[in-house]
Amino acid sequence: MQIAQMEQWLNERKTAGLYRQTQVVQPLAQGKLLASGKVYRNFSGNDYLGLASDEALRVEQAQALLAYGTGSTGSPAVTGYHPAHQRLSQELCDWLGVDAVLLFSSGFAANQALISGLVAKADLLLMDKLAHASMIDAATQLPNGFKRFLHNDLLALERAFCQNTGPHVVATEGVFSMDGDSPPMAELVALCQQNQAPLLLDDAHGLGVVGHEGAGTMSSQGLENAQLQCLMANFGKALGAQGGFLAADAVTIDYLRQTSRHYIYSTALSPGYCEGIRLAIKACRAQQWRRDKLQDNIGSFRNMAQQAGISLMPSLSAIQPLIIGESERAMTISQQLKERGIWLTAIRPPTVPKGQARLRITLSSSHSQEDLQCLVQNLCQVLAI
Ligand SMILES: Cc1ncc(COP(=O)(O)O)c(C=O)c1O
Incomplete structure (x- = not known):
């Protein structure tokens, strides 16, 4: 493929809100990560049991x-x-x-x-x-x-x-x-x-x-x-x-x-x-306690979200998707959460079907109740619920 063709393709991706970027992040203990010198609550990793940072x-x-x-x-x-x-x-x-x-x-x-x-x-x-x-x-x-x-x-x-x-x-x-x-x-x-x-x-x-x-x-x-x-x-x-x-x-x-x-x-x-x-x-x-703690966190998060009027998909696992719809809106919300110290990456097509861009919230045994409350409060604010 010619460079010009690639450039055109990349520009089209950017316009469609589908351009992927790699950011330098460093996972930390207790469900946090470090990026550009700032600590975030991490709700996007797959370290469900906190073993990566033990x-x-x-x-x-x-x-x-x-x-x-x-x-x-x-x-x-x-x-x-x-x-x-x-x-x-x-x-x-x-x-x-x-x-x-x-x-x-x-x-x-x-x-x-x-x-x-x-x-x-x-x-x-x-x-x-x-x-x-x-x-x-x-x-x-x-x-x-x-x-x-x-x-x-x-x-x-x-x-x-x-x-x-x-x-x-x-x-x-x-x-x-x-x-x-x-x-x-x-x-x-x-x-x-x-x-x-x-x-x-x-x-x-x-x-x-x-x-x-x-x-x-x-x-x-x-x-x-x-x-x-x-x-x-x-x-x-x-x-x-x-x-x-x-x-x-x-x-x-x-x-x-x-x-x-x-x-x-x-x-x-x-x-x-x-x-x-x-x-x-x-x-x-x-260490069964890690699985028990994760299950507690999943239950608490779903309860808090339900009480706050946030509608989640019917998942009982550590993966709790929140469907947003259009890719650009999902990106904007993800960015707003980042400004509030929450790392929650937007997942867009082609990873998920068109029109189903989402915030893929992942929970870990490393999260505290305070982390979950903070996530729910901030979701309510950015979603204007
Ligand atoms: C369901 C599923 N299968 C396979 C893979 C690929 O595994 P790996 O990341 O180890 O290449 C992933 C990871 O992204 C996954 O989520």
């Missing part, structure tokens, strides 16, 4: 980095599979009740491997309409294409099974990243079984946050991760780290290990870092 954990992780080093020196298939990778994989298996896992340098890469690896040539992928971009991007490359069903609508999925001849594979999320809601997993598992369709679940926003010891959405709905064909999640949300993984039975993981280009042709995660993630998992499993 001092004691940080010290342990720094020691792990010293002991194991930063470089894995290669792809896992060559020299990049260290004892730290093995220990992290074992910890994940114990935690999630699965036979085997495969580690990736990001959740994005894990989802690419998931869709490209487990949807066979003859399969038709049926995917929730609000599935994450990392699954959609992989789905667009499938030889047989894919169909999207209405968000969390099992009747729509049933119709899709009937209207399109099989075989099928189904993909969805445990907690939707932009709406914060969850599918009814027991019914979904049953429907997939009836149609002999393997079920793939991205639980990036459920892992650590819900379920027994934070084992995720399946566990929170009384099910087991082993009932899925494959579970995907990442380390960049509740675990306060970075990277992703796929978890399944031994055969599925072995097949992916042989075939996944994202795994074979990519440098493995840093060993010291893997040990740091394992330490974060240990803390996450043991």
Whole structure:
């Protein structure tokens, strides 16, 4: 593409209020962040349990980095599979009740491997309409294409099974990243079984946050991760780290290990870092108080918002979206909140559907009641409620 074409495109984005900017920010403890020398209350991060800024954990992780080093020196298939990778994989298996896992340098890469690896040539992928971009991007490359069903609508999925001849594979999320809601997993598992369709679940926003010891959405709905064909999640949300993984039975993981280009042709995660993630998992499993505090915060925030007349979407998770509508208005409100010391990024199309720009409020166990009150008061002022 010519530079002039790019300039024109960038200008059009700016005019439409869709231009994305990167800002230098530094997450701090207690649900705060530092930007341009000013401290803000942070309602946009994914550090749901406060583990990214936990001092004691940080010290342990720094020691792990010293002991194991930063470089894995290669792809896992060559020299990049260290004892730290093995220990992290074992910890994940114990935690999630699965036979085997495969580690990736990001959740994005894990989802690419998931869709490209487990949807066979003859399969038709049926995917929730609000599935994450990392699954959609992989789905667009499938030889047989894919169909999207209405968000969390099992009747729509049933119709899709009937209207399109099989075989099928189904993909969805445990907690939707932009709406914060969850599918009814027991019914979904049953429907997939009836149609002999393997079920793939991205639980990036459920892992650590819900379920027994934070084992995720399946566990929170009384099910087991082993009932899925494959579970995907990442380390960049509740675990306060970075990277992703796929978890399944031994055969599925072995097949992916042989075939996944994202795994074979990519440098493995840093060993010291893997040990740091394992330490974060240990803390996450043991410290139930973090999940309890987060649930209290979610309940308090929803009550305060309701009393103040702020209408939220029906989400019970740490993700509490407030639909604004037009992108420019969402940007203006976000800026007004920033001037009042609140960091709440506007999410705009194409990340969310057109006309549904929103403030994606994310809550953390690190937030205090005062943080929540401050957010609600300021929302009322900028929304003129
Ligand atoms: C639902 C979902 N899946 C996958 C990803 C990608 O994970 P990562 O950020 O680790 O690449 C994200 C993160 O943005 C996500 O929200």
